[in-house]
Amino acid sequence: MTNKLDKIKSNIVKSAELISKSKKVVLMTGAGISVDSGIPTFQGTEGLWARFGKPKMNAFSEFIKNKDSWWDREINHQRSPYVMELRRAIEKAKPNDAHYAICDIQKLGKINHIITQNIDGLHIESGSKNVIEIHGNRNYLRCVDCENRYRFSSPIFEKPLPCSNCGGVIKYDSVMFGEPIPKLMLKNSKNAIKECDLLIIVGSSSTVRPAAGLSWIAKSDGAKLIEVNINDTKLSSECEIILRGSSTDILPKLYKEISSL
Ligand SMILES: [Zn+2]
Known part of the structure; x- marks a missing residue:
């Protein structure tokens, strides 16, 4: 046990030094960081898919085919138990120590x-800046055509009006299964990745595109990788440093170490 703790401690020191000497640092987060905020993950033995079954992957084409009836079901709360559980958890969730530590390091x-x-x-709520939400943000609606975003308060009682900018169809900003990543988000994330010489990946299984792809782009462009995760991932063997543990434990320690340099 002592050896294991020593190893984590020395990896935190190494990470702090690497972060300090890097010129451009991107930090990428997945579902693992929000587990301690009470949000269930999709994958894994306790994940939503294990309990409710994997949902259909064509949600976006179903929405596009019949937007009106989609919004009618939404307004009448006729969503699957899996969606309802995720939403309730997200509505109650507050940033945790990992989100705040990232904000402090920033x-x-x-x-x-x-x-x-x-x-x-939760990154924005914790005070972080330059946050690129590639799968959208639950607090916004978005135009499918021009990608204009509109802040809204949940729950929705009426079908949203067409986009005031272009007249296009409005959906939740959250990216559905089968939906392309909004172009602006994809462009911003690729630009950030292209510039970085260090990528820190926190609580992501590194299997879901495009995030998984971005990690490989960073790696092949010569950036160094640090992984913070409770488990091994497909990317672990590519990482310069692995910080094995929960993000709420590791990131505050990392902040402390960086601020003491
Ligand atoms: Zn529009």
């Missing part, structure tokens, strides 16, 4: 961009 000038796969909006 305030030291050590993180340029945060790319997140999470729709919970």
Whole structure:
């Protein structure tokens, strides 16, 4: 046990040094970071898919085929138990120690961009800046055509009006299964990845595109990788440093170490 703790401690010191000497740092987060905020993950033995079955992957084409009846079902709360459980959890969720530690590290000038796969909006709520939410944000609606976003308050009682900018169809900003990543988000995340010389991947299984692809792009462009995860991932063997543990435990320690340098 002592050896294991020593190893984590020395990896935190190494990570802090690497972060400090890097020029552009991107931090990418997945569902793992929000588990301690009470949000269930999709994958894994306790995940939503294990309990409710894997949902259909064509949600977006179903929406496009019949938007009106989709919104009618939405307004009448006729959603699957799996969607309802996720929503209730997200509505109650508050940022945890990992979100705040990331914000603190960013305030030291050590993180340029945060790319997140999470729709919970907790990075922004914790005070972080330059957050690219590639799967959208639960607090917004978005035009399918021009990608204009509109803040809204949940729950919705009436079908949203067409986009005031272009007249296009409005949906939740959260990216559905089968829906392309909004172009602007994809462009911003690729630009951030292209510039970075260090990518820190927190609580992501590194299997879901495009996040998984972005990690490989960073790697092949010569960036170093640090992984913070409770388990091994497909990317672990490619990482310069692995910080094995929960993000709420590791990230506050990492912040402390960086701020003491
Ligand atoms: Zn529009």
